[in-house]
Amino acid sequence: MLVNLATVHWPAVSSLLGPTHGAAYLLVIVAAAQQPAAPRSTRLLGLLPGVGGLLVLRRLRTADTPVRR
Numbered sequence: 001m002l003v004n005l006a007t008v009h010w011p012a013v014s015s016l017l018g019p020t021h022g023a024a025y026l027l028v029i030v031a032a033a034q035q036p037a038a039p040r041s042t043r044l045l046g047l048l049p050g051v052g053g054l055l056v057l058r059r060l061r062t063a064d065t066p067v068r069r
Helices: 002-006 011-033 040-045 052-064
Strands: none
């Protein structure tokens, strides 16, 4: 999306990728909010655009892994 904006800015590309990006962002927010074992801070990370979903996944993975001694 940023490449299109920085180069040719074709309206067709923007009209396709804009809603797709918005839907993916909403999906991350809803998926993070529905995690029952996740603390509130983890759910709030889903609100960060761009990297929020990756941060939520990372935090959920580290919470699920047992501590080795």
